[in-house]
Amino acid sequence: SYVLTQPPSVSVAPGQTARITCGGNNIGSKSVHWYQQKPGQAPVLVVYDDTDRPSGIPERFSGSNSGNTATLTISRVEAGDEADYYCQVWDSSSDHVIFGGGTKLTVL
Amino acid sequence: EVQLLESGGGLVQPGGSLRLSCAASGLTFSRFAMSWVRQAPGKGLEWVSTISGSASTTYYADSVKGRFTISRDNSNNTLYLQMNSLRAEDTALYYCAKDLTSSGWGSWFDPWGQGTLVTVSS
Numbered sequence: 247s248y249v250l251t252q253p254p255s256v257s258v259a260p261g262q263t264a265r266i267t268c269g270g271n272n273i274g275s276k277s278v279h280w281y282q283q284k285p286g287q288a289p290v291l292v293v294y295d296d297t298d299r300p301s302g303i304p305e306r307f308s309g310s311n312s313g314n315t316a317t318l319t320i321s322r323v324e325a326g327d328e329a330d331y332y333c334q335v336w337d338s339s340s341d342h343v344i345f346g347g348g349t350k351l352t353v354l
Numbered sequence: 355e356v357q358l359l360e361s362g363g364g365l366v367q368p369g370g371s372l373r374l375s376c377a378a379s380g381l382t383f384s385r386f387a388m389s390w391v392r393q394a395p396g397k398g399l400e401w402v403s404t405i406s407g408s409a410s411t412t413y414y415a416d417s418v419k420g421r422f423t424i425s426r427d428n429s430n431n432t433l434y435l436q437m438n439s440l441r442a443e444d445t446a447l448y449y450c451a452k453d454l455t456s457s458g459w460g461s462w463f464d465p466w467g468q469g470t471l472v473t474v475s476s
Binding site: 279341347 | 465
């Protein structure tokens with residue numbers, strides 16, 4: 247079955263740029279979606295279809311997807327961005343939703 | 355504003371059954387596929403099941419296929435998950451989520467409910 251690989255953790259200082267990767271075989275051929283989950287809260291969609299942002303999500307959040315890696319980029323990181331981030335795709339070969347293992351973003 | 359409210363969680367013995375519900379408001383319910391996603395304590399997200407808006411198509415994770423059944427009542431804007439033959443590894447917070455397509459195929463989730471906790475233990 248299709249596997250998405252994320253780094254367990256990423257750390258960044260406030261004001262800097264955080265990049266969270268999501269690796270998968272030829273993931274560039276799939277649509278990738280990203281969720282933010284803060285402690286004790288439900289996940290929130292922050293990027294869909296590789297690069298699009300839902301209304302209400304700051305422009306600081308952006309996505310890219312090519313080859314074997316998709317990336318969520320958070321510019322000008324703030325303390326409030328500290329959360330777990332998950333990538334997600336639809337695997338058409340199995341008709342299954344696949345989540346990455348999640349990345350904990352720590353703001354130093 | 356779309357709101358999703360799960361209910362029905364609780365403590366159940368291994369081998370037992372439980373039915374979860376998700377009441378939806380603020381949307382034309384039948385136009386959208388709906389899904390269940392779970393999260394074991396301290397772990398990541400795991401997709402469980404998806405049902406199309408018309409209820410004609412369902413999808414299941416391998417870990418629950420044959421034990422769980424997803425269904426919906428479009429006249430009452432409610433999503434269900436019937437869980438049978440429960441195991442300790444089914445212990446998790448179960449979220450319902452609205453898909454962005456009607457078919458569920460290739461979809462993503464927005465928004466999510468706050469979840470209902472299922473604990474399988476003797």
